[in-house]
Amino acid sequence: MAADVLLASRDTDVLTLTLNRPHRRNAIDADLWAALHEQLTAARDDPAVRAVVIAGAGGAFCAGADLSSGVAPGHPLNRMRAVNDVALLLHELPVPSIAKVEGVAVGAGWNLALGCDLVVSTPEARFSQIFARRGLSLDFGGSWLLPKLVGLQQAKRLALLAEMIDAAEAHRLGLVTWVVDPTEIDAFVTDLAARLAAGPxxxxxxxxxxxxxxxxxxxxxxxxxxxxxxxxxxxxxxxxxxxxxxxxxxxxxxxxxxxxx
Known part of the structure; x- marks a missing residue:
């Protein structure tokens, strides 16, 4: 596993995980899936971790699964098991989680953000359930998350049309909790994580x-x-x-x- 595809840093009781494949807009390959699994498991089992922040390096949050090398070898169900295991770890994480979204969050990358408890984005962020454009259906929990967050009709709109929407539209739909100026987002997320970490x-x-x-x-x-x-x-x-x-x-x-x- 490439150790630098996911950067983990601790500020007292807040763990920040930064997807670090900026040359691919942080698209998730097998090494990054494995690193997310490892870090989220450790966060779940460490009582000293009281909040988790997930971010992306290089001006993007996450461009979804990395399809640049074509279809990976092995049975698709085995590959999806690795994806689903990470989704479950995030979904069942006992501590509050925050997605800090700058740039694009599409496909599994957007659902990674939606799997967090709170989503903070900049006005320039862009979002898409891009799966249909790739001949695929929703994954990383999108089929469960979207209807519960926006209702069935809007979920179908987002999934079937695979539109790219901006942060203002995502906020209107309830898919972003706060939209914060790029110059203020670091301080905003740091303060938010500290407040959550200080809770019971x-x-x-x-x-x-x-x-x-x-x-x-x-x-x-x-x-x-x-x-x-x-x-x-x-x-x-x-x-x-x-x-x-x-x-x-x-x-x-x-x-x-x-x-x-």
């Missing part, structure tokens, strides 16, 4: 899971899940810490530590 880790992880599961569950199931989550939260040190901080008119410090002997 167990409670945030459960809220993420509840929201995701709630998209396909009944109201009764959602209420039962919320009750289980609050029971766990009240057994950590974070809820009492938040109550004390509120009473003392100060900001709480969250650790996620289990508080019941």
């Amino acid at each position: 880790p167990v409670a945030l992880a459960q809220s993420k899971a509840l929201l995701t599961e709630g998209a396909g569950s009944s109201f009764r199931d959602a209420l039962a899940g919320e009750a289980r989550a609050q029971t766990v939260n009240l057994a950590t040190a974070d809820a009492p810490a938040a109550f004390d901080a509120f009473n003392e008119k100060r900001e709480p410090s969250f650790t996620g530590e289990w508080a019941i002997d």
Whole structure:
């Protein structure tokens, strides 16, 4: 595996993963899929990581899967398993994730951004579910993510026409959380990641899971899940810490530590 295709850096409890194939607009090849799998697995298993930022080098976020060498050898299902494993790792990551999008985010690259919890882009960013132009159908979770984010009709528009849309349109559709000036995006994402990392880790992880599961569950199931989550939260040190901080008119410090002997 080429170690430099994915740059990993840590700022205390925030992990930033930067796709680093700028000569291909960060299109993802086999080495980059493997590196993403390795880093996301490590982030999932490291309690010191409290937030993850995914970005791209060289003025682009990600141009999707790298098709420049044609169809890779081996059975297509095996190749798709590697793609799907990364999508699942990102989707089930217990900590908040942010996509920092500059330049193009197309195909699996756009769905990589949509797989994050929050998306921050510059006004110049461009997005496309480009699969149809390549004779392909949606992957990296796009068939699940898009209808839940924009509704079935708009999802079909994006998938079937494979249009390129700008950041303003993506924001209007709810596919970008914030559009930030290029001179301000670094500071904005740094501040956002720090705020997320300072949150109660167990409670945030459960809220993420509840929201995701709630998209396909009944109201009764959602209420039962919320009750289980609050029971766990009240057994950590974070809820009492938040109550004390509120009473003392100060900001709480969250650790996620289990508080019941």
